[in-house]
Amino acid sequence: MFTNRFALVAMVLWIATVAVFAWFFVRGNTTAGTDGRTAVVLAPAERDLVLGEMRGLLSASQQVVLGIRQGDMKLVAKSARAAGMASAADVNPALMAKLPVAFKSLGMSVHRDMDDLALAAESGKGQADLLGMLSDTMSKCVACHSAWQLQPVQ
Template sequence: MLKNRLALLAIVLWVVTIAVFAWFFVRGNTEAGTDGRNTVVLAASERNLILGEMRALLAASQQVVQGIQQGDMKRVAESARAVGMASAVDVNPALMAKLPVAFKSLGMSVHRDMDDLAQAADKGKSSAELLGMLSNTMSKCVGCHSGWQLKAVQ
């Protein structure tokens, strides 16, 4: 009888642990922002990492536009690929747990879009098609910055 109770207690604790983890995975470490956006609360180093990634995406987008303008599809592909999914694989799982699922999904979709853009440039898609793809991706950037802000805590 004691073994059954201990087994039941272990199962209940396991389920509670999984539920709490799932809650934080979906919600992340967030709070209401002061300007109507959701605030993701991070350590300063984590915030700097994410902002650095965003700057890299912006710089790559500028290189893509410049490559399209100059007709240099190799530059377009290389610039886009540099910030594709391969650049997002080494993110610390503890940091990922702090990010809400909507934020993570949007960020990962931007990295996938950049890989798609690189493939389209490799296949010789037209400048108009490439700019359209980049425009769609940039609308995700605008949406993210409109809905989220990052707060560093010590």
């Protein structure tokens, strides 16, 4: 009888722990933003890291546009690949836990899009196709910046 109660309590505690972890994984460390967007609350160093990654994506996008304009598909592929999934491989799990799942999904899809753009440039896709792919990717950037702001811990 004692064993059954112990097992029941252990099971309830396990389920509660998983539920709390899932809640934080989906929601992240967020609060209401100052301008109607959702604020993702991060330590200053984490905020700097995320903002640095965003600047890297913007810089890569500018280089992709330059490569397309110059007809330099090697530059397009190199620049896009620099912002692909490999650049997101070493992200700290503690930081990832603080980001809402929708934020993570958009971010990872942008990195995958950049890898796809590199492959398209290498396979000989035309300038219009490459610009269309970049435009679609950048619409995700706009959606993300419209939905969230990064706020340092206060």
